[in-house]
Amino acid sequence: MSGVQSSSVPPGAQEYGGDEISALVLDPGYSSVRAGFAGEDVPKSVVPSHYGTIGPLDSPEVKYIFGDNSIHTPLPNLHIHNPMSKDGTVEDWDTATKLWEYAITSRLTNFKASNPAMNGLNDPPENGGNVEADIEASGEGEKPLEDNPLLMTETGWNSGKSRERSIEVAMENWGCPAFWLARNGVCVAFAGGKASALVVDVGVMRSPLAGNFISQQLRILFSTSNPQIPLIPHYLVASKTPVDAGAPAVATYRQFDTSIHDSFRRLEEERVLQEFKESVVQVWQGPGRLNSGQQGTTNEEVVKSWPGRPFEMPDGWNQVFGGERFRVSEGMWDAKMALTDPENPAPPQSQTIPALIQASLAAVDVDIRPHLLANVVITGGTSLLYGFTDRLNSELTQMFPGPRVRLSAPGNTAERRFASWIGGSILGSLGAFHQMWVSKKEYEEHGAGIVEKRCK
């Protein structure tokens, strides 16, 4: 999209119905906040939703730390929080507003080329708090988004109250000339080039299965395996020496004068698990489930005979993972196969991915079910697990042998992760969309309730 625009010739009307008005698209989620200009193909600013605070939360001298560069530094008294709840709705509006503002202004609008010391990019990692000052500096006098209409995405189950809150933030705090709230499911469908589609979003949010489910399964796997697999995040390791597979790690650990808060350690552990998910975890690609199979052997046994995948922990401990790497993802498809411990019971069978798809199809009119099955759009970072789409395809064709099942899963990881932002970007740059915006004038006339009336 931006590539097309770089030419001096504007695109012909028939080939591209776009008209860019430098609108901004903001797509907040549990794991990250995506922000960028409408009409571009990837978000320019992707900021983790986790943020750090230093100092007591209620006092005015509390220091907020945003951004990938800053929050991973082990600082004393650093607490890690997330303003979003796990189902993708905002819990802490005040900080969420600050976080989003950071995501937009750090990279998109208030980029001050004249003062590189102040733009947040060249901050030394030790004191990531400078950004705060930056925001405050641009704070009162002028509002950060006065020139840019803002398109925000929301989950389909967002409450009316928080929808009104979001237009208030956009209009009052940021001074947007126009605003729109789009459902991220719809945006994903648009990103896939479909007007209506069955969206399978396996991110971090909402379902007990999505996202963190795999992390949780991994934690259970590590703690139950014999001997236990140590989960040491990077920041604790000062140096390491290579050891044989399965042998205990030989490493020197870093000592901190002040205690590091558990929330920080949790965040760092998640990063290690993330790496593990990306490099080791695999989904049994079908046909059938992991514990079923032909000729007396289960697929699980078949999988065990396949070559394993090695993984080295930050402290040097390493192991080759065989069948386990399939096992941790199987709970998404078959609740009985989920690893459990007392704190984490197995998810209900009705919450597995096939059951969820079946339920959502049963909820719509029978006439469009074949159409939806022919347009299944897959998104979310967890869907990038190796073998995921194959498995989903085999499960769907098994469930619905009659109609044609067609999955649309972009191979590009960015497109898979940021599909809802991309859909918003497409929507916000369409010429025909500009009649839809809720303008500041309308907001002033009708109040925040207008978002309920207009954006539905």
Add this chain to the structure above:
Amino acid sequence: MTSADVRDMLDLPQDGHPRAPPAKKQKTAEKRPEGITRELFALLGERAPPVAISDHVKYKGRPKWTHKTQPWEMAPFTNPARTDGLVLHHWQKKIDPKPAPVATPAETSGSSGENQETNPSNASSSYYFAKYNVTVTVPEYTDSEYETYLQHEDWTKEETDYLIDLCKEYGLRWVVIVDRYDFQSSSKVEQVDEATTALVTEPKVRTMEVLKARYYGIARKMMEVKTPVPSMAKAEFELYEKTKFNASQEATRKDMAKALLSRSTSDLQEEEILLTEIRRILNTQDKLLEERKELYARLESPQNTGAHSRMYDTSQGLNQLIQILVASDKGKKRRSIVGLNGSIDMGSSPAIGSSGQNISVGSYMRDGKDTPRDSVGGPSGSVKKGSAPAHSERRKLTAQEERIYGVTHHDRLTSGVQFRNDRVLKLVQAKSNIQAQRVQSALAQLEIPAKLVMPTARVCAEYERLVQNIHILLDIRKVYEKIESEIKVLQAQKEERERRERLERGEPEPETEENTKVDTAMDVDGAEGGRTITGQVKEVKEEKEEEANTGIGGGDAAGSLSATASARPSSGGGHKRSASVMSAVSEKSSKRQKK
């Protein structure tokens, strides 16, 4: 002979002038093109390849920019599709105010920058994307119209308005409308508020069919109200026809669609197998039909109706022809007959056999079914069996082999080819209409199809026999009926006479007991009469045989007919139960057919 004479003969012009222009042309063609050295050109020879050779390659030069770079600017615009006059900004080419703005699509989004700054609303009246602001038209009605036309016991005006609003809002996307349909009657809400009881009125769940039925009902009614049906324009009437909505039919359709969606894998496989089977059957049927058609077409092709050749179709005719030929040959001095022989008789050396024999070869004859086989077997053309001593060394087929190969011998053959089936059909249809119907009904009773499934020679023969038997049976039945009626008449006469005699003798009328006696006697008589009838039938048959023998004069077919007919009394246990015997026989024959 001079060249001028030749020219004169060939109608060419007298002198070489017309040749001059080509020569000139050649000269110009040989002219050395520019940019090629004389030495090189000499090397190319006389006929230079038609390649344009130039010594310098012309590269595309730098484009000459005649105009300055076009400045772009961030220009404000308004969208006429909006009511609030929101001003947004986009990049567009800056156009000098001096020349008249050219209205290209890219520039229609806003005209000249100057104008826009002063009066943006005016400039952007032609915003390109405003034309996509389309809404659906939904039926409109006033309160009084609603009262008169659109009353419905299940719908309030309020809810109807709500439905129509939703339809407009979501552009008649029914899936969305049903999803968002959440009507709360204001009066009901008030009631609920007032009532402190926990009784919450269950909101009515409206299915898509109900909503559609209501909406299209309204649309239909309002169209009728606006213009009466007879005076509608064609397009309008088509639209009107489309508003017909049958909710129950739609519901059933959806149920069926649901069932179609939830088919299991085994169902699908079965369906697929059935489908391929059907396709296969249809294919083979088509092929069979085509083949049959082709066969019929081949048979029905004109059978060389020329009078000359028809004359020589039979062997006698051929003989005659040979006689004529030989006679005419004798008249001539040269022995051209040998050559003629060779040309007629393919593959046989003219020396073998007499010319007469060779010409009588059946390769021209279409009448003998066995001829092709013979011709295959014979080394020199084919000759009718036994007629040529030259081929006596050929292997004789045994009776069994003959049966296997279907070789039959005929004394006489009708000309042309025919299907056995046709012959069989002819058998059935030969007699009068009533008779034919009777035969057919008899066949139907025996469950034998009118068209034989597999008309092999044997089956056909059996069938022929069967049909003949049926004919006989029918004849017998007819005679039987005639005689029975005669007996009845005679008996009645006899009784009458006896009664009269009794009356004359003055005897009183027999009592009712006697009457019953007579009845029983009659029964006995009936049984006896049956026997007598069989006897009579025998007689009748013999008469018929005689008739046949005399009438047809010992023709072979008649002979066989009489043979079977005469064989019957001896083999069958009497004609009393001839029908059952017949059926037994026919069953056998039908079994054979099936085989």
